[in-house]
Amino acid sequence: MTTHRYFEDFEVGQRCSGEPRQLSADDPSDLGHFGPDALTALFEQSGGLLLDASWHYRAPIRAGSTLHFEQTVTRCRRTRGGENGVVTRHGVLVDEHGRTVREGSATVLVPARGEGPDPVGRAFCTPAWAEALAARLAGDDRFAAATETWDGTIGLRCGEDEVHLRVYCGAVIQAARRTPHGATFTLGASEPAWTELLTGPDGDFVRHAMTGLFDVRGSGYEYLRLTKVLALLVEHARELAAEGGAA
Amino acid sequence: MIEAAYTDIGGTLSYVEQSGTGRPVLCLHTAGQSGVQWRHTTAALAALGYRVVVPDLPGHGRSEPAPGGPVTDLGDYAAWCETLIGALGLRRPFVVGCSIGGKIALDLAVRMGERLAGVVAMAAEAGPGHIGLAGLRRELEDVAAPSRADRTHLGTLAVVGRKVTAERAGLIATMHRREDPAVSTSDLLGWGTHDVRAGLARVRCPVHVVAGADDLWLDLAAVRATAAAVPGARCTILDGIGHYPMEELEDFAATLHGWLSGLGGTR
Numbered sequence: 001m002t003t004h005r006y007f008e009d010f011e012v013g014q015r016c017s018g019e020p021r022q023l024s025a026d027d028p029s030d031l032g033h034f035g036p037d038a039l040t041a042l043f044e045q046s047g048g049l050l051l052d053a054s055w056h057y058r059a060p061i062r063a064g065s066t067l068h069f070e071q072t073v074t075r076c077r078r079t080r081g082g083e084n085g086v087v088t089r090h091g092v093l094v095d096e097h098g099r100t101v102r103e104g105s106a107t108v109l110v111p112a113r114g115e116g117p118d119p120v121g122r123a124f125c126t127p128a129w130a131e132a133l134a135a136r137l138a139g140d141d142r143f144a145a146a147t148e149t150w151d152g153t154i155g156l157r158c159g160e161d162e163v164h165l166r167v168y169c170g171a172v173i174q175a176a177r178r179t180p181h182g183a184t185f186t187l188g189a190s191e192p193a194w195t196e197l198l199t200g201p202d203g204d205f206v207r208h209a210m211t212g213l214f215d216v217r218g219s220g221y222e223y224l225r226l227t228k229v230l231a232l233l234v235e236h237a238r239e240l241a242a243e244g245g246a247a
Numbered sequence: 248m249i250e251a252a253y254t255d256i257g258g259t260l261s262y263v264e265q266s267g268t269g270r271p272v273l274c275l276h277t278a279g280q281s282g283v284q285w286r287h288t289t290a291a292l293a294a295l296g297y298r299v300v301v302p303d304l305p306g307h308g309r310s311e312p313a314p315g316g317p318v319t320d321l322g323d324y325a326a327w328c329e330t331l332i333g334a335l336g337l338r339r340p341f342v343v344g345c346s347i348g349g350k351i352a353l354d355l356a357v358r359m360g361e362r363l364a365g366v367v368a369m370a371a372e373a374g375p376g377h378i379g380l381a382g383l384r385r386e387l388e389d390v391a392a393p394s395r396a397d398r399t400h401l402g403t404l405a406v407v408g409r410k411v412t413a414e415r416a417g418l419i420a421t422m423h424r425r426e427d428p429a430v431s432t433s434d435l436l437g438w439g440t441h442d443v444r445a446g447l448a449r450v451r452c453p454v455h456v457v458a459g460a461d462d463l464w465l466d467l468a469a470v471r472a473t474a475a476a477v478p479g480a481r482c483t484i485l486d487g488i489g490h491y492p493m494e495e496l497e498d499f500a501a502t503l504h505g506w507l508s509g510l511g512g513t514r
Contacts, residue, residue, distance in 0.1 A: 206405040210463045225393035231401055 005047055007085025007112040010076050012122035013199030013241065018069040020096075025064035040106065048087060048108025055104035059095075066096040074105070074191035075159065078118055085112050090192040105192075121240045124194045125158035129240075130165060130175035136236040137172055144170040146229045152222055154233070155183025159191040185218035187230065197234060198241045205234040249289060253309075256302075256334055257327045262309035263335070264301040267293025270364065271340035272507065273328065274301045275348030277370075277491065278438060279399075279431025280423060281308025284345070288493055291500030297507075300340070302331060306430040317433035321347055321441040325354035332359075341507050343367040345493055346464070347434050350376070350441050353454070353473070357443050360451030365510030367503065369457040370490045372469040373447055373476065376438040383439065386432045395428050403491075408461040410487025411495045419494045447476040453510040454480040459488035459495070481509065 040053045061067065075088035087110055093102040120128040137143045148170040155164050164183050166174035189197075193213040197203065206227070208214060216223045223230075249266045256263075264282055266289050276284045282301035293299045304324055305313035318324060328351060332340060341364045344352035349371025356366040385391040403420040411419075456474040458465050467484060474482035483506075485492060493499045 202409075204405055206401045207463060210402075210405055221391065221393055224398065227394050227401060228397040 005110065007076070007078065007087065007110050008114060010073050010085070010087045010110070012073050012076055012124070013195055014073040016071050018071075020066050020068040022066040023061070023063055048110040051086065051107045051109055053104065053106040055102060058103050059099055059101045061093075061095070061101050065101075067093055067101065069093050072192060072195055074195045075107075076118070076122070078112060078116055079109075082115055083112055085110050088191065090195070121243050122195075122199065124191075124198065124237075125156045125161040125163045127163055127175060127177050130156070130163040132240055133233070133237055134165060134172035134175045136240060137233065140232065140236065143229065143232050146226075146232065147171075150226070150229075152184035153179050153181065154226065154229075155186030155188075155218065157186055157188030158194040162186065162188075183218055185216055185220070185223040185226075187214055187216055187223065189214040198237050203234065203238045205231045254334060257305070257330045258314040259305040259327070260311040261305065261331070262303045263331070264289065264299075265335075266290060266299045267297050269293075269296040269298050270507075271298040271300055271335075271337040272503075273332065273337065273340050273342045274299060274493075275328070275342065275344030275351050276301075276304065276307065277346035277348055278434035279307070279426035279428075281425075283308065283422065283425075284491070284494055288500045288503065291498070292503060295500060295504045297341075297504075298337075300331075300335065300337065302328075306427065306433075312430075317427075317430045319433045319436040319440070321350050321434075321437040322354055324351045324437075325358060328355055329358060339364045341365050341367070341510070343369070343503060343507075344371070345369040346371060346490060347438050347441075350438065350443075353447075354441070354443050356450045356452055356454055356477070357446035360449075363452040365453035365455070365507065367455045367457060367506050367510075368473075369492050370459065370462055370465060371456075371473075372465065373444045373473040374442050374469060375440055376464065377466060378435055378439040378464075380436060380439050383432050383436050387429060389428070392428060392432075396424050399424050399426060399431075406461070406463050406490040408459050408485070408487045408489035408495055411489070415495070419491060444473075444476065447473065448478065450477045450480075455483065455506050455510060456480060457483045457485065457492060457506070459485045459490060459492060461487060461489040464490050 069091060071089045071091045073087060074090045076085060078085050086107060088105055088107045090105045092100045095101050120132050123129045147167050151168050153164050153166045155162060164176055164179040165172050166179045197208045249264050251264045253260050253262055272292065274285045276282055281303045285301045289299050289301060303310040305327060306317055339362060342352045342355050349368040352366045352368045353371060353373050355363060400420045403423045404416055407416040407419055454477045456470055458467060458470040471482055474480040488495050496502055
């Protein structure tokens with residue numbers, strides 16, 4: 001990830017791991033290497049102009065621990081003017097037991113090489129992504145059968161991006177940022193959680209939901225009713241992400 | 248050869264399968280399920296020198312309902328098992344159970360102590376399991392429980408371990424749909440409230456606590472703490488296995504035989 005200099009070089013789901021580093025067992029000041037400034041610097045090594053960063057404490061760091069830093073690209077958007085891109089990365093600092101001790105994200109501005117258009121397959125919960133997803137669902141008889149008697153709107157939220165899939169009697173009839181009556185329920189999660197579900201090794205929606213990373217607003221009953229539909233939707237969203245995002 | 252009988256145990260006409268002669272082993276199923284979960288274990292375990300006893304708990308499988316309706320206190324099932332052990336004349340049996348069966352097995356270890364040869368408690372901790380009780384109580388109203396079959400199917404697949412083939416996982420999930428939701432949900436209320444931690448220090452039989460590393464229902468730290476609280480107990484974490492070791496592991500009978508042999512005391 002350190003060699004990426006242009007917006008087009010980044011893709012949601014790209015991951016990289018830093019070299020493990022063992023903290024001194026007898027020099028407490030060594031812990032300072034993992035203070036907020038040092039952590040921000042870890043992100044900055046990957047290039048770009050830092051626009052925003054956040055860090056969260058998750059567990060104590062102990063002297064003598066061996067830590068390594070893992071980063072995942074979780075959001076890529078071209079700026080309105082088109083000549084730059086904004087890339088968000090999520091990072092975790094993990095100890096030798098696999099435990100996350102610090103967690104955070106950083107957003108950087110990077111120049112774009114070209115003018116786009118950009119792939120939509122990993123632009124989760126954007127209208128363009130939802131349209132591509134709806135096109136896939138239109139070709140799946142399982143989706144049509146499961147929703148044949150359903151009239152409602154599935155809301156999906158990734159970070160701050162939310163999109164609505166208006167479903168009527170077996171088909172998605174509108175995919176948009178907002179639908180007239182709003183969402184029947186909205187399934188939401190952070191950008192890292194969606195990135196892991198849709199590009200990571202484990203694509204089992206129910207398993208991810210059981211770990212508490214997704215929340216539901218609106219009708220919990222209709223959410224439960226559409227359990228199989230959401231599993232299907234995730235299956236298609238993973239395939240869409242794997243396609244490289246061609247619309 | 249499996250012998251089956253309907254016997255009145257604690258006021259419930261209860262279905263119990265038995266196979267083999269030798270050291271008795273009482274095998275307890277998971278929430279909402281039945282003794283059919285041991286179908287691939289019974290014959291092979293009997294051949295290894297055990298009298299294998301597989302009941303359907305009250306309200307499950309081919310057993311009639313519990314006299315008071317669906318059971319929400321796993322201690323009631325433990326008392327029922329103790330009655331069953333007496334009725335069948337099982338002398339110092341082993342008890343092996345999974346999920347609520349694992350919690351019932353721990354309860355029996357506390358209740359019966361040295362009257363048991365030992366306990367293998369799978370997919371269970373001694374304290375209350377992690378689950379939303381308010382949501383479960385709502386689910387007892389059928390109008391609040393949509394897509395039950397899909398949720399049982401996909402919810403089962405989600406907690407089967409990663410080492411299990413898709414075909415085997417699919418079979419497990421399909422079999423698990425054979426449930427009475429009122430009974431399953433009540434069992435899960437039992438899962439979320441049952442607590443025998445206070446009795447662990449005085450357990451007087453060998454105990455082996457077993458959990459799958461991929462089991463999302465469990466906090467492995469709590470499983471280890473359960474084992475640590477029982478004098479001399481062993482703890483095994485199974486890599487790539489989830490919430491149903493007896494259904495997920497190939498040749499589970501041989502694995503269980505190893506664990507039972509490790510418990511020592513026979514009779």
